[in-house]
Amino acid sequence: MRAMSADHSFVAEAMKQAxxxxxxxxxxxxxxxxxxxxxxxxxxxxxxxxxxxxxxxxIFGLGETASGAVVMAAFAPHMAKATPLVARSEITYRKLALGPLRAEAVLGRPAGEVVAELEAGSRPEFPVTVTVANAEGVTTAEMVVVWTLRPHRA
Incomplete structure (x- = not known):
């Protein structure tokens, strides 16, 4: 379910700063x-x-950056409790990429489920799937970036 009412306009600038x-x-x-x-x-x-x-x-950087922006958008209210980190990633190059590219990154688990694990004291992992396509919409690469939220220690 998408959070339609939330304002995520901060993400682009926050990503550039972070x-x-x-x-x-x-x-x-x-x-x-x-x-x-x-x-x-x-x-x-x-x-x-x-x-x-x-x-x-x-291409990898584009996909990983898109996945990180999803993480920032989904978990920004919880950054005081945890630091997001990439645990592992895999990329498959499907077609020769030429010209401008677009990456679509989608959170693979509900954010609430991930936050519940964090609040229960664990270090949750969650996938972000990424599809990279050329200007004609042809998929040139696919990625899965597995993120974790590392809890801050007091």
């Missing part, structure tokens, strides 16, 4: 909700690989 790479990479935030983010990566020859498309590091 993760300086976001500001220098060219990643743009197109849509942000409490459980879904769409981020874009403009075509930039300075970040190309040997076949004139975005380097794999840029």
């Amino acid at each position: 993760v300086p790479w976001v500001g220098t990479s060219g990643v743009e935030f197109v849509e942000v909700t409490g459980d879904r983010v769409v981020a874009g990566l403009p075509d930039d020859p300075a970040t190309h690989n040997h076949v004139a498309g975005p380097h794999a590091a840029m």
Whole structure:
């Protein structure tokens, strides 16, 4: 269920402040909700690989950044209690990526369920699935980024 009434306008700027790479990479935030983010990566020859498309590091960075924005949107009210960290990730490159890209990241578990585990004293893990597509909407890569919320110790 989407949190339609929540204001997530802070996420783009907060991501740039928290993760300086976001500001220098060219990643743009197109849509942000409490459980879904769409981020874009403009075509930039300075970040190309040997076949004139975005380097794999840029594609991975776009997907991971979109997943982090979902985490920030979903769990911002709980950041005083825990730090979000990537536990592991996997990416599958499906098609040659050329031109501008868009990544859609979707929270894989309800935020309330994850917060309940955190409040019960555990270190929850949760997946964020990411689909990267080219300007024509063709999927070029798919990712799963597994995040954890590391509780702050008093």
